[in-house]
Amino acid sequence: MNETLILWSTLLVITLAGSLSTFWLDTTGHFNKVQASSLTTFLFSAILYLFHNTIPLPLTYPLLTAAWFGSSFIGMTTSKIASYKTIALASIVFTLLFLTGQTYFKSFGGKLGLMACIAVVVAVGGDLVKKYWNSLLNK
Amino acid sequence: MVLVGYYEIHKLNDVKIAYRLEHHTIHQNISLGINDVVLIGASTLGAVTIFELAHTINLPTILLASGITFILSTLSIKLKHSAFKSIDFAFYAGVFVGTTSSVIPHLSLAHIALSGALAGVLYVLSQNVLIGVGGRLGTFAFIAVWLIDTLWR
Numbered sequence: 538m539n540e541t542l543i544l545w546s547t548l549l550v551i552t553l554a555g556s557l558s559t560f561w562l563d564t565t566g567h568f569n570k571v572q573a574s575s576l577t578t579f580l581f582s583a584i585l586y587l588f589h590n591t592i593p594l595p596l597t598y599p600l601l602t603a604a605w606f607g608s609s610f611i612g613m614t615t616s617k618i619a620s621y622k623t624i625a626l627a628s629i630v631f632t633l634l635f636l637t638g639q640t641y642f643k644s645f646g647g648k649l650g651l652m653a654c655i656a657v658v659v660a661v662g663g664d665l666v667k668k669y670w671n672s673l674l675n676k
Numbered sequence: 677m678v679l680v681g682y683y684e685i686h687k688l689n690d691v692k693i694a695y696r697l698e699h700h701t702i703h704q705n706i707s708l709g710i711n712d713v714v715l716i717g718a719s720t721l722g723a724v725t726i727f728e729l730a731h732t733i734n735l736p737t738i739l740l741a742s743g744i745t746f747i748l749s750t751l752s753i754k755l756k757h758s759a760f761k762s763i764d765f766a767f768y769a770g771v772f773v774g775t776t777s778s779v780i781p782h783l784s785l786a787h788i789a790l791s792g793a794l795a796g797v798l799y800v801l802s803q804n805v806l807i808g809v810g811g812r813l814g815t816f817a818f819i820a821v822w823l824i825d826t827l828w829r
Contacts, residue, residue, distance in 0.1 A: 575768070576742075646817050646818070649772075653810050654811030657809050
């Protein structure tokens with residue numbers, strides 16, 4: 538139970554940080570989407586690589602970097618489609634997909650991107666359903 | 677929710693496509709331009725480079741992939757010619773193909789190069805699909821890797 542909780546909470550924090558930092562970097566206008574995603578992933582994986590032997594990590598290095606890499610794709614979503622709230626919601630969906638989809642298409646390139654894409658579409662849909670529900674309640 | 681989300685994104689994309697059509701910035705006929713060839717080439721290059729480096733340099737694949745992509749995308753901004761438009765996005769799609777691990781059976785460099793080229797073709801053909809949605813490039817890469825892997829067997 539404790540291990541599961543650590544796994545879920547760590548991945549959730551990592552995915553939220555990965556997606557929101559990329560989205561923030563992209564919306565500031567100093568970097569384009571590819572630069573924002575690759576820069577945040579590079580910094581995270583480089584810092585973790587330097588200290589992964591000295592600092593005890595809650596999860597393995599490849600799992601942590603894969604979670605950050607995948608979530609940074611969520612942050613590449615344009616601000617015309619998503620807000621910070623939508624990105625956060627997509628990160629939660631991505632965490633679910635990331636953990637449940639570990640055994641499927643193992644080691645296939647682009648798998649994380651596909652998960653991120655599904656998560657963004659679900660989050661945008663969820664946002665709309667919520668808006669519609671609120672408008673019904675306010676009538 | 678998936679359908680509602682897709683519908684909303686599709687609606688937003690339609691506005692963008694209408695704008696592009698009005699300003700003649702998208703090809704209305706099926707012809708391969710120089711930019712398309714460059715994009716397919718960049719995607720293939722990204723896939724082969726990352727796959728080869730991941731197997732020769734003793735560093736984590738994601739660290740290598742993100743570092744190289746950041747350097748090349750920063751350099752590609754200097755290329756102002758229209759032939760190099762969106763070259764960093766195509767390269768990134770190829771990079772995702774290159775992160776494929778060699779634990780998959782029947783995998784070779786030719787397989788990766790072909791998958792990278794197919795990801796590039798998908799990127800060129802789908803420039804009006806799911807615009808601005810995160811994970812779009814990865815989805816093209818996944819389709820390419822899966823398709824080539826299935827056909828290869």
